[in-house]
Amino acid sequence: MAQVRKRRSDGRLLRYLILGTWALVCLLPILWFLSIGFRPRTEVITPQPIYWPTFSLDAWRLLTSDWPIALYLRNSVVAVAGSVVIDLILGIPAAYALSRYEFRGRDDIGFFILSTRMMAPAIVAVPIFFLFKEIGLLDSVWALMLIYAAINLSLVTWIIRSYMLDIPKELEDAARTDGASDLTILREIVIPICLPGIITAAVIAAIFAINEFLFTLLIASTSRAYTMSVALANFTGGSDGIIYNAIALVSFIAFVPILILVILIQKHLSRGLTMGAVKG
Amino acid sequence: MATPNLRKAPRPRRSPIMRRAFPYLLLAPAVIYLLAITLYPGVFAIYQSLFVVRFTSWTWTGLGNYQGILQDREFWAALWNTFVIGAIALSVQTFLALTLAYFAYRDPFIRGWRIVYLMPMLFMPSAVAFIWKLAFNDGRVISDILMRLGLIERNVDWLASIPLARMTLIVADVWQWTPFLFIIFVAALQGQDQEIEEAARLDGASWPKIFWNISLPMMRPVIVVAVTIRGIDITTMFANVFVMTQGTPGGATETMSYFIYRQGFRMFNFGYASAASVLMLILTIIIAQTVVKRAFRSGKN
Numbered sequence: 046m047a048q049v050r051k052r053r054s055d056g057r058l059l060r061y062l063i064l065g066t067w068a069l070v071c072l073l074p075i076l077w078f079l080s081i082g083f084r085p086r087t088e089v090i091t092p093q094p095i096y097w098p099t100f101s102l103d104a105w106r107l108l109t110s111d112w113p114i115a116l117y118l119r120n121s122v123v124a125v126a127g128s129v130v131i132d133l134i135l136g137i138p139a140a141y142a143l144s145r146y147e148f149r150g151r152d153d154i155g156f157f158i159l160s161t162r163m164m165a166p167a168i169v170a171v172p173i174f175f176l177f178k179e180i181g182l183l184d185s186v187w188a189l190m191l192i193y194a195a196i197n198l199s200l201v202t203w204i205i206r207s208y209m210l211d212i213p214k215e216l217e218d219a220a221r222t223d224g225a226s227d228l229t230i231l232r233e234i235v236i237p238i239c240l241p242g243i244i245t246a247a248v249i250a251a252i253f254a255i256n257e258f259l260f261t262l263l264i265a266s267t268s269r270a271y272t273m274s275v276a277l278a279n280f281t282g283g284s285d286g287i288i289y290n291a292i293a294l295v296s297f298i299a300f301v302p303i304l305i306l307v308i309l310i311q312k313h314l315s316r317g318l319t320m321g322a323v324k325g
Numbered sequence: 326m327a328t329p330n331l332r333k334a335p336r337p338r339r340s341p342i343m344r345r346a347f348p349y350l351l352l353a354p355a356v357i358y359l360l361a362i363t364l365y366p367g368v369f370a371i372y373q374s375l376f377v378v379r380f381t382s383w384t385w386t387g388l389g390n391y392q393g394i395l396q397d398r399e400f401w402a403a404l405w406n407t408f409v410i411g412a413i414a415l416s417v418q419t420f421l422a423l424t425l426a427y428f429a430y431r432d433p434f435i436r437g438w439r440i441v442y443l444m445p446m447l448f449m450p451s452a453v454a455f456i457w458k459l460a461f462n463d464g465r466v467i468s469d470i471l472m473r474l475g476l477i478e479r480n481v482d483w484l485a486s487i488p489l490a491r492m493t494l495i496v497a498d499v500w501q502w503t504p505f506l507f508i509i510f511v512a513a514l515q516g517q518d519q520e521i522e523e524a525a526r527l528d529g530a531s532w533p534k535i536f537w538n539i540s541l542p543m544m545r546p547v548i549v550v551a552v553t554i555r556g557i558d559i560t561t562m563f564a565n566v567f568v569m570t571q572g573t574p575g576g577a578t579e580t581m582s583y584f585i586y587r588q589g590f591r592m593f594n595f596g597y598a599s600a601a602s603v604l605m606l607i608l609t610i611i612i613a614q615t616v617v618k619r620a621f622r623s624g625k626n
Contacts, residue, residue: 056532059428060428060432063424063425063428064425064428064429064432067421067425067442068438068441068442070500071441071442071444071445071500071504072441072444074445074456074457074460074500075444075445075448075456077460077466078452078456078459081459089459089463089464090459090463090464091464092465093465093469094464094465094466094469134354135354135355135358136355138351138352138354138355139351139352139354139355139356141351142347142348142349142351142352143352145348146347146348146351148345148348148349151348154352154356156618156621157356157359158355158356158359159617159621160610160613160617161359161362161363162557163557163609163612163613163617164363164606164609165560165561165581165582165605165609166561166563166582167561167563167581167582167583167585167586167602167605168366168370168585168602168605168606168609169362169363169366169367169370169602170585170586170589170590170602171370171373171585171589171595171598171599171602172365172366172367172369172370172373172599172602173362173366174589174590175369175373175595176365176366176369191362192362194358195358195359195362198355198358198359199359202355227347252447255449256449256450256451258449258450258451258563258564258567259563259564259582259586262567263590273449274449274451277449277451277452277455278451278567278568287455287458287463289455289459289463289464292452292455293452293455295452296448296449296451296452296455299449299452300447300448300449300452303447304440304444304447307440307443307447308440311439311440314443314508314512315508315509315511315512315513316512318505318508318509318551318554319509319547319550319551319554320554322546322547322550322551322621323509323512323513323516323547323550323551324512324516
């Protein structure tokens with residue numbers, strides 16, 4: 046008996062050792078990078094790394110004076126929020142059709158939608174660049190909005206579809222015998238019930254939109270359409286070299302809202318990330 | 326169950342044709358949008374790949390670009406690099422995530438602090454690339470720590486050797502995306518029927534045995550789906566290469582995405598880049614039709 050108990054506490058020790066180590070692996074780089082954001086530039090790249098830097102708001106001053114950071118933030122918000130709205134408008138009816146109706150080609154259409162998620166952005170980068178150049182959409186927030194919407198439409202549709210599949214059919218049948226039309230059922234019953242799924246899809250789509258890098262890099266060529274993500278890459282430009290403390294600060298400005306959003310949908314995250322394949 | 330606001334008056338039933346068409350009408354906007362953003366670029370890429378494009382002048386070359394690419398060592402290198410970097414990173418993060426999930430899923434406090442494990446994933450990939458670029462190369466932090474531990478004697482130039490440069494990309498990807506697999510695996514393990522594990526436990530089986538013989542086989546479909554999604558994303562790796570290595574040394578870290586980007590937007594060789602895009606598209610379709618389709622089918626049952 047005593048030996049069993051001892052073995053069990055050994056197991057717990059090992060467990061917390063491993064989990065604790067990984068927690069440090071996750072956190073230390075983030076905390077260290079945060080410290081980069083609040084140190085003078087002279088203490089970022091040095092022959093010997095400085096672990097206890099002097100506190101400084103240099104990066105903040107640089108951001109607020111030399112860079113239109115508010116504009117970048119606004120561009121990000123407009124493009125990301127707009128793309129999520131487009132995704133929901135297109136994705137909810139599509140998810141409803143895929144989850145609720147029997148019709149020819151349903152699985153193929155569903156798989157086509159899913160498969161657009163597998164396209165590497167680089168594959169369509171050149172054609173999209175030419176297309177947007179042709180119709181004068183280069184360097185515009187609207188172009189980014191359309192691209193982000195296209196990238197995320199597949200996962201938004203599939204996540205919402207998975208939540209809609211959970212709704213018992215009897216509920217709709219009851220409403221239908223009451224004389225409700227299909228669209229009324231969608232609006233009054235299905236959407237309210239799978240609201241958690243819709244919110245999850247929206248949050249995940251927003252995160253991926255914020256993260257998008259390649260298209261943003263190609264489409265945004267002046268600060269008119271720079272988002273936070275490309276603004277980052279642009280701090281590397283020119284004779285100044287890479288301005289790490291500004292980069293660190295900007296990445297935290299983007300990190301905080303994402304963290305809050307994810308905490309809000311934590312329970313649904315694994316289901317959302319697998320596009321409904323895992324019900325966590 | 327109350328159903329408020331529903332019209333009680335019986336409505337005239339729609340015509341059969343309308344009823345048949347209804348689901349298609351619901352799907353049409355999404356499908357048209359996706360076709361516009363995938364089919365159009367696909368056709369355009371195929372067309373453009375038949376030309377040598379220099380700024381505004383297009384010169385017909387037929388299959389010349391393809392001939393060039395198939396003999397281009399850089400193209401094959403990019404394909405190989407994508408595969409090597411992706412395969413190693415994917416194996417490492419799957420192994421790590423499974424191990425961590427095994428230790429975490431029965432922990433009573435995990436719900437409270439799993440957000441800590443998610444944090445790397447919530448950083449913009451470009452920011453993560455900068456973190457590791459600074460840690461490895463510019464700030465020399467990794468070298469410094471390794472020297473303090475007595476593992477190496479002088480600063481390592483991580484971009485000077487092919488395995489080391491690839492390793493920096495792998496570390497960045499593993500650090501950022503192990504959380505993705507971890508959260509999914511934990512959810513899958515917690516979603517499993519506890520009674521089976523309890524029963525095995527009562528029979529005297531040890532937890533590692535239970536995990537290996539019962540839990541792991543039961544969550545196989547989930548592992549397949551999660552690893553497939555992650556695999557797809559790894560093969561499109563771009564931001565890390567763009568920020569951290571730019572393909573150095575000697576193109577050993579250039580991925581397919583970066584190859585296309587470099588041909589198109591650095592060398593303005595658009596016809597050539599399009600031909601590479603078409604080849605990559607064909608590869609994607611083959612993989613989608615085989616691996617991914619099966620993964621998502623099995624994930625549902």
